[in-house]
Amino acid sequence: MAKMIRGLKEFVVPNSLDLDWGTITLLVIFFILATIFVVWTQRPNEESLLEKLKALDLPVVGVGPNVNVSEALETGTQTYPDSPYVIPTDRVPVVIIPNSIINTIKSLPEKKISFEKEVYARHLAHLIGPQKVFSEPILDSIKQDLTRNISKTLDTLWDEVDYAFKKNIETLPEDEEGWKTVPVYGKVLNIVSLLSGRVFVGAPLCRNEEWIQTTISYTINLGASVGMLWKRPWWQRRIFAPLYFRTYHDAHRKAEELLRPILEREIAHGPSEQEAKAGEQTDGQLIKWLLSHTPQKDGNIDVKQLAHDQLTVSLAAIHTTSITISHLLYDLATYPEHVAPLREELESVIAEHKAAGGNGKLSKVELTKLWKLDSFIKESQRINPPILVQMRRYLTSPLALPSGHILPPGTFCGVDAQTTNRTVPYYEASPITHQQAPFDKFDGFRFSKLRLVPGNENRYQFVTSSTESLNFGHGS
Structure with a gap:
């Protein structure tokens, strides 16, 4: 046993340092306390942030760590359409900002309302490695x-x-x-x-x-x-x-x-x-x-x-x-009824390309002629959005909202993309003569028909972001 203790002492403290066991014990205690202090100072602030947001009289929609984000967004945006509210997700509380101020949020600089820091924090990048998220x-x-x-x-x-x-x-x-x-x-x-x-x-x-x-x-x-x-x-x-x-x-x-x-x-x-x-x-x-x-x-x-x-x-x-x-x-x-019109459109564009001397491998110009395909993809993504909360940001400085609330630094925020997908009245924005399908129904050619309206030819495309279509973000 004595030999084991001597070996332990030699392992902890080199022979060149003549320290007694009392000093060694103090060093070990100091090391443990320092480690605890470092870990404590790096603790996340999810709970304290939620309390700060509650203190601002921001309504909290959804209770518990397993909140259904889709249901919370639907309830929150219907109840508070023009003011912010909080969803306590299983990671961090997120302030949902009214869609009416999307363009204001879009115009703010990265140093004030950061996309990169939001991604960094949400993915716990500080625990992964030293590489930058976006170099x-x-x-x-x-x-x-x-x-x-x-x-x-x-x-x-x-x-x-x-x-x-x-x-x-x-x-x-x-x-x-x-x-x-x-x-x-x-x-x-x-x-x-x-x-x-x-x-x-x-x-x-x-x-x-x-x-x-x-x-x-x-x-x-x-x-x-x-x-x-x-x-x-x-x-x-x-x-x-x-x-x-x-x-x-x-x-x-x-x-x-x-x-x-x-x-x-x-x-x-x-x-x-x-x-x-x-x-x-x-x-x-x-x-x-x-x-x-x-x-x-x-x-x-x-x-x-x-x-x-x-x-x-x-x-x-x-x-x-x-x-x-x-x-x-x-x-x-x-919805197989879309197959024949989509194939007909594609074959027509390929034939036109070959007639002009092309080899049938469509260029960017030819791809822009596939209005029905573009519409089908956009409608599919509208019904099945990749992310329910878009334009997610991390505040590095206070943000004053039109509602009078001032969000503190460290706040995670975003906008409700789900409700936009389900409620934007495209048919009111542009006078169209065809029958518009309800927004809870799939209409693969919804957007290609909207583009037939004079002046809309370059609107409602899959890759186009706007306050009416947030699935690609808007300013992200």
């Missing part, structure tokens, strides 16, 4: 480069669509009647991963099964891990974070391993002469754009951050796109 290079690459080159990526994507469907659909076995059973969401995940990867990292990596599974597992497991961690008391989260985020870190390591040789080759040799001509090469361009915006020191780059950036954009592309396409297919099966 400057990835933001610049998307805003400046990807947006400007969208049309150039389509030719590349047509080839990848062909490959993705052959790999994921045509290889499925048929039953005795010639039908194939397709696990929709799983197959859509694989297809979207291939398509986004073709633009983000290029071939052959985008077709590498390890890369595909890495991006998919990252997309699925990050949200699940964050959700499980939020269910833990605040003081347990730092303890369980390494366990819950294990798959997250595994994905990061694998992404670094797969990306490193590509990044090193790109840095060493740069784009080929052909690729350098006017940005014609779009295969895996995001890597090149990222590197062009990333500062280098003596030829060295932060591969961890670049891998994180790639996984972040992959998550953004795969998650919402896969959900949208899956709902789209289910709605198409549920």
Whole structure:
């Protein structure tokens, strides 16, 4: 026993330090207290924030940690249409701001009402790692480069669509009647991963099964891990974070391993002469754009951050796109009367393209002619919104509302997208002659018919955000 105690003392305190057991005990106690203090000072303020909001006389809609957000939004917006109210979600209390001041919120600067800090806090990013949620290079690459080159990526994507469907659909076995059973969401995940990867990292990596599974597992497991961690008391989260985020870190390591040789080759040799001509090469361009915006020191780059950036954009592309396409297919099966008109429209646009000398692979211009398809997608998302609360923000300074309430810093806020989807009276905004379906019913061509009204030709498109359509956010 004495030998064990001496060994413990040597482990805790090097032989070079001649300390007695009393001093060692005090050091251990100090270390424990310091650890508790650090953890305590970093505790979340969900409960204190809710009390602050109640003190402002903000009504709270919904009770308990398992509040039904959909029902709370419906009740809250009907009861308080022109004033803010609070929903105590299972993570943080969220102030729902009236939709009447959406444009005011949209115009506020990031330093006052932050999108990035909201994402950071909601995903418990301080427990994950040092990488920035949105690095400057990835933001610049998307805003400046990807947006400007969208049309150039389509030719590349047509080839990848062909490959993705052959790999994921045509290889499925048929039953005795010639039908194939397709696990929709799983197959859509694989297809979207291939398509986004073709633009983000290029071939052959985008077709590498390890890369595909890495991006998919990252997309699925990050949200699940964050959700499980939020269910833990605040003081347990730092303890369980390494366990819950294990798959997250595994994905990061694998992404670094797969990306490193590509990044090193790109840095060493740069784009080929052909690729350098006017940005014609779009295969895996995001890597090149990222590197062009990333500062280098003596030829060295932060591969961890670049891998994180790639996984972040992959998550953004795969998650919402896969959900949208899956709902789209289910709605198409549920309302088959839309199939024939959609096919007729597509065949007409393809025929027109070929007659003009095209190869049938539609460009951005031709895609804008698919009004019915665009409308069907928008209606599907209206009925099945990806997020019920949009324009989510974190206040870094006080926010005065027209109701007279002043929301304190640290408040999480957003707007009710669900009620907008269900109640905006499109038929009153524009005089139309057709019979408008009720908003609790699915009308796949609702928006294409609205666009027939003179002056509405460029309104009500799937990618258009407005105070009438918040599913893409509005200013996010």
